[in-house]
Amino acid sequence: MAQIVDQWTKRVEDGTNADGSKRYRKVHSDRWGKGKRWLARWDENGRRVSQSFETKDGAEAFLSRTVTEQADGVYVQKSKKDVTVAQVWPLWWSGKAGKSKSLRDGYQAAWKHVEPKWGSVPCQQVTRAAVAAWLPTLTSRLLGEDGEPRPLGESSMRKVMIVLHGVMETAVEERIVLSNPVRMKDAPKQKPSERRYLSVAELDRLLAALPGSSARLVVDVLVRTGLRPGEAFGLQVGDLDPVRGRLRISRDVDAQGQADDTKTRRHRDVPVGGDLLLDLEDVAEGRDRGEWLLADSKGGWTRDRWRHVWSTATAEAGLDELDTYELRHTAASLAIHSGANVKTVQRMLGHRSAAMTLDIYGHLWDSELDALPAQMDAHMRAERERFKERRARADRQQSDSRTG
Known part of the structure; x- marks a missing residue:
């Protein structure tokens, strides 16, 4: 009462x-x-x-x-009106246990931006206007040339909003707030990144600049399969099937060399053949199935050790500011220009859908559009010739029947 x-x-x-x-x-x-x-x-x-x-x-x-x-x-119960954002964070975070390590690391990094501002704030006091005003003030932990913190990048800013939005959505589910004040549409729209596709000549310069066969084999695998760098470093000897000409992609390696599941947590097979298959068979011969397939003199590659080799080689090849990941884009370009359809490229790259592949690389199929008018003209000419031949054949048969 x-x-x-x-x-x-x-x-x-x-x-x-x-x-x-x-x-x-x-x-x-x-x-x-x-x-x-x-x-x-x-x-x-x-x-x-x-x-x-x-x-x-x-x-x-x-x-x-x-x-x-x-x-x-x-x-909303009175007992929940003082529950803070930091108290809800563990509830949201526990639901991410099944995600890949790289994704969880990204969420943890984003939370380090959220916690100082919102951690001690009761969820009831979080407002859309306050979040929108705070977002542009975020800065990176990296300093600019003037020694001042740089503004946080759009991709990182969106990750911050994903975390705060997710935590507040959990607060709604727990009946701590009635509705989620955080709106993802208030986050900056991520502009399409400029993708770089190496020409064959540039690729040859890069391969020549690499210090040894193990590094060249890494680049060869990335360019011919479209693997993510961490997936390539995560290949084990047992993942190579030389009879079928396939590599099984089932793990990823982080910057410290620790194995984890793939980014999408889906496993796939990619084709290998020709000289690359022979090279992989050579490095796999006589080794245990659990050993790293692509290895340097210290064992399996890590991204930290690879970074030094890569920066030296790209500088020597005149390919400054080239990221290893762009070899994946180059692989997609080579596959498309070699005649691969969108479904094949999707399977090779491990995208969730063909629509995603088209969103990223659809412009590379423009050459097919360029060729389409000539192909249509050729088809129509062939149809007219076929129709003409068919009429001539009918006329001959009619003439023969009258003669007979």
Whole structure:
């Protein structure tokens, strides 16, 4: 039962009425003039809870709203109104246990931007306007040439918004807030990155600049299969099937050389053949199935060790600011220009759908569009010739029947 209580007064007996009932009057209580005067009381899941107010009007308005929200099923318990964003974070984070390590590392890095600003803030106090105003102030941990922190990149900013939005969505599910104030459309739209595709001549220069056969084999694998660098470093001897001419992609290696599942957590086979297959068979011969297939003198490659080899070789080849990942783009380009259709390229690259492949590399099929008018003309000419030949054949048969 909901009620309003005046904490500054109390009722005391003041004799009896004419009908014999007790008469009461109000007197000052021990709390007179101390703290907030009016106390709103209501039931919450069978438990009596309360909140104090300066004015009676304020207490009555709050209690009326509380009763209505309880009746409409949109009430948020008082015990949850002080729950902070940092207290909800572990609930959201626990649901990411099945994701790849690289994705979870990205979320952890994003949370380091969220926590200082919002960690101690009750979820009830997070507003869309405050989030939108805070987002452009984020800076990278890397310093610019002037020694000042650089603005956070658009990709990282979107990751921050994904984390904060996810945490607040969990708060909604836990009935801590009624709705999620964070809107992903307030995050900056990520501009398409400029992709670089190496020509065969540039690729040959790069291969010539690499210091040894093990490094050249890594580049050869990346260019001919479209693997992500971590997937290539995660190949084991047992992943090579020389009879079928396939590599099984089932793991990824992080910057420290630790194996994890692939980015999409899906496994796939990619084709290898020709000289590359022979080279892979040579390095796999006589080794245990669990050993790293692509290895340098210290064992399996890590991204940190690869970074030094790569930067030296690209500088020597005149390919400054080339990222290893761009060999994946080069592989897609070579496959498409060799006649591969979108489904084949999708399977090779491990994309979730052919639509994703088209979104990224659709422009590389433009050469097919360029050739389409000539192909249509040729087809129509062939059809006209076929029709003409068919009519001539019919005329000959008709003439022969009359002659006979």
